[in-house]
Amino acid sequence: MEVQPQAVRLEKSLIHPRQLLCCRFDADGTRLFAAGHDGRLYRQTLADGQLTGVDAHRGWVEVMLASPNRLLLYTADSWGQVHAWRATDDPLEPAWTIEKACATGLRSAALSRDGKLLATCGNEPVVRVFSAGNGKLIHELRGHEQPVFSVAFHPDGERLVSGDLHGVVRDWDIINGQCARTLEARSLFKVFEHYRQGGVRAMTFDPEGKLLYCGGFQGTNANQAQGAPMVIPIDWSTGKALPELTPATAFNGPLSDLAFHPAGFLVGAGSSEAGGMLWFWKPGEGKAVHSISYKTSLRRFDFDPSGQRLAVTAFGDSNGQRGGNGRRLNERQQYVGFNGEAVLFTWQPAVPMNPSPQKS
Amino acid sequence: MRGRSLTFIEGEVNIPSTNCAGRNDWNRRDVLQSLVKASVATVACGLPRALPAETKGRAKRVVCIWLDGAMSQLESWDPKPGTEFGGPFQAIPTSVPGLSISELMPRMAQQMHRFSIIRSMHTQYEDHSRGVIPIQQGDPKNRGVTYPLLGSAVVKLLGKEDSDLPPYIHIKPGSGGFMFQDAGFLGPKYGALALGDGKAPPNLVVPQDEFKARVDRRRQMRDRLNSRFDQQRLTDSSAAYNQTYRVAEQMARHAELFDPSRLRPDDVARYGGSQLGRHLLQARQLIEAGVTFVKVTMFHWDTHGDNFNCHLDGVSQVDQALAALVDDLVVRGLYEETLVLILSEFGRTPKINARVGRDHWPECWSLGMGGGGVQSGGVIGKTNDLGTFNAHEEYDIGHVYHTVFRALGIDPLLEEYDNGGQPLPIANEKCGAITQLLA
Numbered sequence: 001m002e003v004q005p006q007a008v009r010l011e012k013s014l015i016h017p018r019q020l021l022c023c024r025f026d027a028d029g030t031r032l033f034a035a036g037h038d039g040r041l042y043r044q045t046l047a048d049g050q051l052t053g054v055d056a057h058r059g060w061v062e063v064m065l066a067s068p069n070r071l072l073l074y075t076a077d078s079w080g081q082v083h084a085w086r087a088t089d090d091p092l093e094p095a096w097t098i099e100k101a102c103a104t105g106l107r108s109a110a111l112s113r114d115g116k117l118l119a120t121c122g123n124e125p126v127v128r129v130f131s132a133g134n135g136k137l138i139h140e141l142r143g144h145e146q147p148v149f150s151v152a153f154h155p156d157g158e159r160l161v162s163g164d165l166h167g168v169v170r171d172w173d174i175i176n177g178q179c180a181r182t183l184e185a186r187s188l189f190k191v192f193e194h195y196r197q198g199g200v201r202a203m204t205f206d207p208e209g210k211l212l213y214c215g216g217f218q219g220t221n222a223n224q225a226q227g228a229p230m231v232i233p234i235d236w237s238t239g240k241a242l243p244e245l246t247p248a249t250a251f252n253g254p255l256s257d258l259a260f261h262p263a264g265f266l267v268g269a270g271s272s273e274a275g276g277m278l279w280f281w282k283p284g285e286g287k288a289v290h291s292i293s294y295k296t297s298l299r300r301f302d303f304d305p306s307g308q309r310l311a312v313t314a315f316g317d318s319n320g321q322r323g324g325n326g327r328r329l330n331e332r333q334q335y336v337g338f339n340g341e342a343v344l345f346t347w348q349p350a351v352p353m354n355p356s357p358q359k360s
Numbered sequence: 361m362r363g364r365s366l367t368f369i370e371g372e373v374n375i376p377s378t379n380c381a382g383r384n385d386w387n388r389r390d391v392l393q394s395l396v397k398a399s400v401a402t403v404a405c406g407l408p409r410a411l412p413a414e415t416k417g418r419a420k421r422v423v424c425i426w427l428d429g430a431m432s433q434l435e436s437w438d439p440k441p442g443t444e445f446g447g448p449f450q451a452i453p454t455s456v457p458g459l460s461i462s463e464l465m466p467r468m469a470q471q472m473h474r475f476s477i478i479r480s481m482h483t484q485y486e487d488h489s490r491g492v493i494p495i496q497q498g499d500p501k502n503r504g505v506t507y508p509l510l511g512s513a514v515v516k517l518l519g520k521e522d523s524d525l526p527p528y529i530h531i532k533p534g535s536g537g538f539m540f541q542d543a544g545f546l547g548p549k550y551g552a553l554a555l556g557d558g559k560a561p562p563n564l565v566v567p568q569d570e571f572k573a574r575v576d577r578r579r580q581m582r583d584r585l586n587s588r589f590d591q592q593r594l595t596d597s598s599a600a601y602n603q604t605y606r607v608a609e610q611m612a613r614h615a616e617l618f619d620p621s622r623l624r625p626d627d628v629a630r631y632g633g634s635q636l637g638r639h640l641l642q643a644r645q646l647i648e649a650g651v652t653f654v655k656v657t658m659f660h661w662d663t664h665g666d667n668f669n670c671h672l673d674g675v676s677q678v679d680q681a682l683a684a685l686v687d688d689l690v691v692r693g694l695y696e697e698t699l700v701l702i703l704s705e706f707g708r709t710p711k712i713n714a715r716v717g718r719d720h721w722p723e724c725w726s727l728g729m730g731g732g733g734v735q736s737g738g739v740i741g742k743t744n745d746l747g748t749f750n751a752h753e754e755y756d757i758g759h760v761y762h763t764v765f766r767a768l769g770i771d772p773l774l775e776e777y778d779n780g781g782q783p784l785p786i787a788n789e790k791c792g793a794i795t796q797l798l799a
Contacts, residue, residue, distance in 0.1 A: 225666030316714030323713025
């Protein structure tokens with residue numbers, strides 16, 4: 001079935017106890033793994049919403065990755081711990097663990113297209129590459145001068161890129177662990193007096209590996225993460241930045257995830273004070289061809305194996321809490337945090353309503 | 361310093377009864393009356409007159425770091441890692457056994473045997489417009505007058521207004537100038553000299569040779585005219601104008617202290633190379649030179665969005681600069697005489713909002729204090745396991761004002777302002793000093 005960005009629609013929202021950060025579909029697309037603030041790894045059956053979970057991490061689960069056949073799952077937390085899981089195990093148990101993939105503040109991770117290499121980065125100027133089969137350290141890549149916000153493998157499996165706070169992108173040769181060149185996405189970085197704002201918050205390649213897309217935002221103040229989301233395409237052969245991709249309509253907040261749909265269009269997710277947004281860009285077009293809003297901030301997303309569904313984690317509260325100053329207690333006089341959502345969007349046609357019963 | 365032990369780690373404090381607002385039930389007038397009675401009784405018995413209260417404050421100067429917009433207690437002094445509202449960061453051990461602070465403060469972690477934290481602040485205002493000034497005034501009872509900010513109050517109460525250097529200097533980003541409004545009813549004499557971006561006002565160089573003589577004659581004439589004018593028509597504005605001249609003259613005599621371009625690069629690097637670092641390095645130099653009160657402001661802490669990235673950047677700057685300041689003051693033998701205070705107008709919500717931010721939270725928050733007149737290596741107060749509310753005793757900013765004054769050897773229970781014949785307490789009379797924190 002051909003998938004057009006404009007045909008996407010909201011399917012349903014799956015409520016979780018706590019704010020979510022990342023998710024992945026299982027191999028047949030019938031179950032969704034999700035994780036976030038509470039460090040638990042949840043597995044939810046999409047048909048009936050049945051939810052199970054295991055204690056998995058101590059910090060925030062920032063990243064979740066799936067092997068090409070989706071039988072292996074990788075989770076990484078903000079304290080630097082990485083677990084590999086067999087997705088079909090019940091109950092879930094880590095197959096192996098990297099205790100400290102990042103010295104401080106792990107932010108992102110990526111898996112090579114063949115599923116053999118795992119790269120991590122965080123609040124240090126170091127990128128680490130591990131065997132995705134056993135967690136053994138292969139490379140410690142040094143060269144950045146700032147915290148590294150995101151990593152992505154080139155589809156050819158020989159190169160890895162990493163983007164830092166200042167918008168500097170390093171192109172690493174995975175074979176020898178050397179930095180082959182430095183690329184630039186510096187317009188994703190701003191300085192306001194003492195605050196350094198922005199960074200390369202998400203990266204992805206097009207399926208052929210001809211373009212690298214670096215996502216973030218153009219900050220307009222020091223401490224509110226306000227500003228227009230932006231994607232900078234970089235021509236992989238020349239290393240030159242091309243005209244930016246932007247939303248078609250105004251949006252005031254950072255882009256948080258970026259990935260190519262199997263049908264060949266680019267999807268981005270973002271968050272703002274007003275809620276979340278998904279943007280859809282077609283190759284060669286600078287403005288998003290479509291966008292769909294959601295009531296609360298959106299973080300990381302995944303496509304199901306058929307490409308007919310998109311699941312995205314929502315960071316806001318399904319009950320309508322929007323934050324705010326001071327003591328805000330619920331009707332039971334309790335101070336409660338936000339819950340989380342995994343929100344499903346679909347390209348499948350809507351199920352027609354049952355025809356009205358005929359009058360006898 | 362390291363060997364000095366405290367018994368109040370993790371917040372078992374013992375202040376007289378407090379009401380729900382965290383303030384003591386007794387007031388200044390009650391205490392004064394009881395002290396008068398006690399001293400009369402003592403003299404009547406023929407015994408040496410007892411000191412009414414311990415007033416052995418040792419601090420002579422203050423560095424006050426104001427983090428405008430409100431730093432998160434959870435990403436600094438009171439981390440709750442691995443809990444519902446704890447955020448993504450970890451806690452790290454410090455040089456004080458049993459005490460952990462945020463991993464964003466590794467350098468201060470090594471200085472904590474020289475520093476103390478109040479973790480159970482509870483203040484009254486949840487927005488900036490209502491909170492910033494009252495917090496810096498010690499939130500006094502409203503008596504229809506404008507109270508001075510802490511810097512002006514300290515200069516007045518220590519009697520340092522006529523020193524050779526401007527006694528109250530405010531180093532801040534942006535513009536500078538003479539901030540006479542800080543002084544409130546004390547009058548412009550006690551206002552702050554603000555160094556915008558750490559720079560002195562332009563044209564500070566004193567003219568030399570024959571031109572200097574002309575300038576001196578002009579000043580003498582101006583003083584005569586001002587004196588005549590002031591006798592009949594002195595207003596706050598004209599007093600501020602006169603004070604500006606006096607401050608300019610003081611600065612001109614010490615121009616090298618107000619020139620940030622003279623900061624040594626290796627010192628700048630030790631302080632982190634940030635704007636705050638340069639400003640705290642200047643503060644240290646000014647304290648060395650004898651300035652009584654240096655306030656250093658760092659803006660942009662109002663992290664309603666992207667709280668954790670902002671704190672990663674901001675707290676790291678605070679950590680390096682503050683640790684270097686403490687270190688330098690110790691090395692120079694000034695730490696025992698210098699009170700270092702770091703605070704904001706409130707804390708930030710435990711709840712993490714939909715923009716990955718934290719909002720305003722006066723319910724329970726932390727501030728740091730170290731150096732002269734106060735204990736080191738301690739923690740006053742405790743928040744509950746989730747960091748949502750104070751677990752036991754809590755302290756308002758009035759308690760901190762009392763404590764700062766006591767650390768400076770000023771007894772808020774005995775001293776008061778004279779506002780044109782109107783006696784006014786120097787600190788909120790519903791509060792008292794946090795005696796456990798005093799040296």
